[in-house]
Amino acid sequence: xxxxxxxxxxxxxxxxxxxxxxxxxxxxxxxxxxxxxxxxxxxxxxxxxxxxxxxxxxxxxxxxxxxxxxxxxxxxxxxxxxxxxxxxxxxxxxxxxxxxxxxxxxxxxxxxxxxxxxxxxxxxxxxxxxxxxxxxxxxxxxxxxxxxxxxxxxxxxxxxxxxxxxxxxxxxxxxxxxxxxxxxxxxxxxxxxxxxxxxxxxxxxxxxxxxxxxxxxxxxxxxxxxxxxxxxxxxxxxxxxxxxxxxxxxxxxxxxxxxxxxxxxxxxxxxxxxxxxxxxxxxxxxxxxxxxxxxxxxxxxxxxxxxxxxxxxxxxxxxxxxxxxxxxxxxxxxxxxxxxxxxxxxxxxxxxx
Numbered sequence: 001x002x003x004x005x006x007x008x009x010x011x012x013x014x015x016x017x018x019x020x021x022x023x024x025x026x027x028x029x030x031x032x033x034x035x036x037x038x039x040x041x042x043x044x045x046x047x048x049x050x051x052x053x054x055x056x057x058x059x060x061x062x063x064x065x066x067x068x069x070x071x072x073x074x075x076x077x078x079x080x081x082x083x084x085x086x087x088x089x090x091x092x093x094x095x096x097x098x099x100x101x102x103x104x105x106x107x108x109x110x111x112x113x114x115x116x117x118x119x120x121x122x123x124x125x126x127x128x129x130x131x132x133x134x135x136x137x138x139x140x141x142x143x144x145x146x147x148x149x150x151x152x153x154x155x156x157x158x159x160x161x162x163x164x165x166x167x168x169x170x171x172x173x174x175x176x177x178x179x180x181x182x183x184x185x186x187x188x189x190x191x192x193x194x195x196x197x198x199x200x201x202x203x204x205x206x207x208x209x210x211x212x213x214x215x216x217x218x219x220x221x222x223x224x225x226x227x228x229x230x231x232x233x234x235x236x237x238x239x240x241x242x243x244x245x246x247x248x249x250x251x252x253x254x255x256x257x258x259x260x261x262x263x264x265x266x267x268x269x270x271x272x273x274x275x276x277x278x279x280x281x282x283x284x285x286x287x288x289x290x291x292x293x294x295x296x297x298x299x300x301x302x303x304x305x306x307x308x309x310x311x312x313x314x315x316x317x318x319x320x321x322x323x324x325x326x327x328x329x330x331x332x333x334x335x336x337x338x339x340x341x342x343x344x345x346x347x348x349x350x351x352x353x
Contacts, residue, residue, distance in 0.1 A: 056121065064115040067124055071110045071131060072195035076100050078134035079110070079127055086130065094123040132272055140191035140275050142203070142348065144264060145334045147186050148248075148285050148326060149344055153228065154182035156323045157287070164314055172239075173309025178288045183343030187248055187285050189331070190265040191275045194348075199273060203333050204349040206271055211351045214263045218256050219353060225251045228323035232284060233311055241311040242291075245284035246323055257328065258283055264331070329353045 059066045071079070080087045080100065087098055096114035110127065114120045161179045168174055194200045230247040250257050261281035268274040290307055330352045334345035 056124070058117060058120060060117075064113060065117045065120045067112045067120050069110045069112065069124065069127060070196070070198045071127070072199060073101070074138070074195045075131045075134050078130050090123055090126050094119040094126070096120055096123040098123060098127070128272065135193045135272070136275055136277075138193050138195075138275075140193055141336055142192040142194050142200075143334050143336065144189040144192065144268060144331060145186040145345065146189065146328055146331045147344060148228065149183050149185045149342070150326065153185060153324050153326060156228075157182045157185060160287070160318065160321055160323065164318060167317055168313045171310050171313050173290070174314075175293075175309075178290055178292050178309065180286055180288065180292070181343065184345065185285055186334070186345075187261075187283065189261050189281055190268050192268065192273050192333070193275055194273060200348050202271065203268075203273055206267065206273075207331075207333060207349045207351050210264055210267055214267065215260055215351070215353060218260055218263075222256075224257055224260070224328040224353065225325065226257060226328060227251065227325050228285065229320065231287070231311075231315055231319050231321060233315070238312045238315060239310045240308045242289070242308060243286060244288040244311055244314065245282075246287045246321075248283045248285060251325075 056067060078086075079098070081089075087100070090096070091098055094114065095116065096112050096119050099111040099113070101109070112120050112123045112127070114123065157180070161176070165174070165176060192203060194203055227249045228246050229249055232245050232247055233241050234243065234245075235241050248257070258281070261283060262279075265274070265276060265281050269276045288309070290309060330350060332345070332347040332351075333349040335348055336345070338346040340346050
């Protein structure tokens with residue numbers, strides 16, 4: 001571990017440093033008297049300045065302290081571990097008891113009990129870290145999006161699709177199946193893993209906070225206008241491309257959309273609900289994606305070139321394509337795989353600018 005850049009874990013709005021459980025390679029012991037081995041009391045250290053226990057609803061009882069946690073049942077296995085090893089270790093090191101509802105039990109969530117308040121807080125921190133780690137491995141269920149599916153943009157996209165299929169006919173991997181459904185055109189800010197009604201309610205509450213604390217102060221009553229113009233890819237080799245994006249470019253020098261997007265992403269990451277592995281939101285819209293092949297029936301003969309396509313002729317002929325100007329007036333918490341009458345993703349929460 002690099003002591004100058006230790007592993008950092010963000011959970012519930014706080015930042016934790018993961019402490020090493022063994023001496024780093026090359027460590028030389030001093031000639032001082034060696035103390036007997038003792039298990040680390042804390043394997044995670046809060047490095048934020050705020051007092052970590054100030055906002056926890058810890059109840060004091062005649063036997064110590066109790067804390068209830070609303071944790072979706074999908075994460076119970078990650079907390080328990082194989083043969084119960086993880087749960088037992090946390091209980092041993094924090095001197096607490098963790099009660100996890102059994103299968104079929106309709107209890108509200110996990111309850112931590114301990115004689116010492118500090119031990120209860122430590123156990124909660126470790127449960128939070130296990131939940132966050134497990135969340136990052138699960139497929140996302142929702143995403144924060146900005147709809148870009150107005151009639152004008154859909155019409156412009158369909159013209160682009162027709163022009164590309166006509167003028168780039170014969171290009172390796174090019175097929176109408178890899179084009180986005182125009183009714184689903186959107187900009188993704190971050191993906192979420194929401195596995196209970198409680199977590200969806202938290203996400204909706206967070207949206208309301210973002211409107212008052214982020215969006216309104218940044219926009220200050222002014223419209224957020226952008227041009228959807230130009231194309232870009234993420235791969236180094238344009239002849240082997242998985243996804244083609246359309247650029248979403250701000251008008252003027254002030255990029256308020258980027259600031260809003262990054263702030264929203266960070267707020268959801270701090271909440272522990274997001275699946276995030278980046279620090280800056282890519283401001284673009286998916287136009288073509290090889291992953292869309294799975295949504296259509298294809299023959300075995302066509303199946304062989306489903307993984308990549310050659311974007312070179314598309315970039316050369318349509319690299320500065322103008323899809324249109326758009327005023328962004330809302331963002332959604334969209335539900336993956338569920339669609340409304342207009343073909344766009346169903347929202348579980350929505351904010352109008």
